[in-house]
Amino acid sequence: MVWKNPWYNPALSHHSPDGFINTASVTHQPGDVKRWRNERKAAGLPRPPADGYERFIEQWWQKVEITGDSDGLWWLGHASILLRLQGQYLLTDPVFSRRASPVRFAGPQRRTPSALAIADIPQLDVILISHNHYDHLDTWTLRALLRRFPDVQFFVPLGVGALIRRLGARHVTELDWWQSMIFQGMVYTAVPAQHWSMRTLWDRNRSLWCGWVVESAEGRFWFAGDTGYTPELLTIPQRLGALDAVALPVGAYAPRWFMSIHHMDPQSAVALWQQLGSPLAFPVHWGVFELADESLDQPVKELQLSLSEAAIDNDNFRILKIGQYLPLA
Template sequence: MITILVIIGLLIVVYFLFTSFYPSFGGDVSKERKITYQKSQQYKDGKFNNTLPVPKDLSFSETLSLAYKFFTTKVPNGRPNKDIKAHKIDSASVANYNKDTRLIWYGHSSFLLQIDKKNILLDPMLGKVAAPHPLLGGNRFNKDFPLPLEKLTHIDAVLFSHDHYDHLDYETILKIKDKTKHFYVPLGVGAHLEAWGVPTNKITELDWWQDITLESLTFVCTPAQHFSGRKLNNNQSTLWSSWVIQSKEDNIYFSGDSGYAPHFKEIGEKYGPFDIALMECGQYNQMWADIHMTPEETAQAGLDVKAKKIMPIHWAGFKLALHDWTDPITRVKAKANELNLEVITPEIGEEILVKNNSNTYLDWWTKF
């Protein structure tokens, strides 16, 4: 018994040393910041909350059981049978782009958005694993990217939806922080960026329903039903969100991560219709149904926000659930067809013109 207690004690010490000094865990929200967050309707009892009483707080035994099931369950076709190849784009064509608004998918939930002569990144996560250390996660499905961030000469804005590892990545921030003019994040997420060397004056934190302008563009921080945290002792310390991105000509919705809930209809009523909605579709399971949508719910959410077309995201990047890696795209297409909702399925790196009404994308995932 003494030996077991000593081992447990050592593990606890190692954990706190690891999370305190390894930089990828990010920063901690200060007491001063917490005081200002009390003005937010989402901030109660020292943490951020969803409008509905979710997610359910798991007990220690439930957490261990969930972790054991995830790491021991063999999933048939859980990963592509080979590396997903990305379409390459020329750095000069990006630097000199001055045409209709377009998106370039980097896989999972990451995008380059070129709009009104500006380069904007959405949840740029180009790390190898969605974890604080390479040994703690499986490799992403695509090794290469449409255009390495090193070749992206300038970034006007970066928008983050929340602080989870598959959306906010330490190594990626190091690559972009000096060439990015400004970061826009939900409340609290700025603490991580500051810990990684981003100046405070280059960060704007927003609460749900707050908006801000960047010259001709408007960014609106809108609700999502999810959660946050990068280590065991800072869960719910930062807010999560979706985003509305508007120009004079275009209206774009980026869902971030979210379970299906009434906020989609509310966003649609306030800011729709959208030319395109980038909708979370993947990494779902009945055990966490309140924080990630099933593909059928993704399609319905697309209707709720009044999207003219949707693009499923949050799939084809990492194995973070127990489903077949093509299950999300197969099911969402079937449900969207039933609902008479257009779904586009570009390959990683393939140009997506926001106002393009033709859908010529192929079922590319069948090659992998």
């Protein structure tokens, strides 16, 4: 039987009868994946950080310490963030496993330890999922979180809900781009991203990908998820209002000829941040998994250089250690 998109709306440019698409005409050419893999293998990429993995961990990792009760966040590495807003705790794309993979014995492995144990999370009200790739949706982690917090509310893009419910989740809300829901006094809106989805050989782009804007009494926080740079991202503040804090992806960008469609590099993240009016920002999607050709420390080096070259007159773009706290109040 041919699969048809049950959410298909011909009036929406990111919908297609057989799944979802990016609104910009961006695609890889036949043979690009094989070319990248061959070049990667021939060059022996990715290489270790300049001073080795142990030194990288010493410099860029610390254990999470949860104290106080004011609004703030802890970057847990890669795309995982623990947010505290209005006394509530939220997790984005939580991955606590050793590997980002469908199996436990192969696939990209963590190069930096988990900065927080699930047992040490004081409470959990909401989990936000941006899309279904294994480095963003980890079933082992979600099952463990559901055992500890069985009543947690999930917000996911269209097509991801069935998987989350199979894991035992009781409260799952699926949203399309620009759809919103109010939950416990805060507004959650799924917003566009330029990416793709896939967990098996048979489900490419059958579920949607997105970023999330969370609006509390104190302001709007944007978790961009996985996305390449596109001017469409600027419609987010245009439609929802100015963004007060943003988490922008800066990793898995090399080689740019192949990765730029779906992953921002540090330079495009800085350019987007400036176009947004330079709100409080920090980089994500680096420091844990080696998913592309750059070394683990290359994103932060290029980000520091890009910020320096841009001659920014404020320090609103904060480069955090894994596990570091960033106050939002």
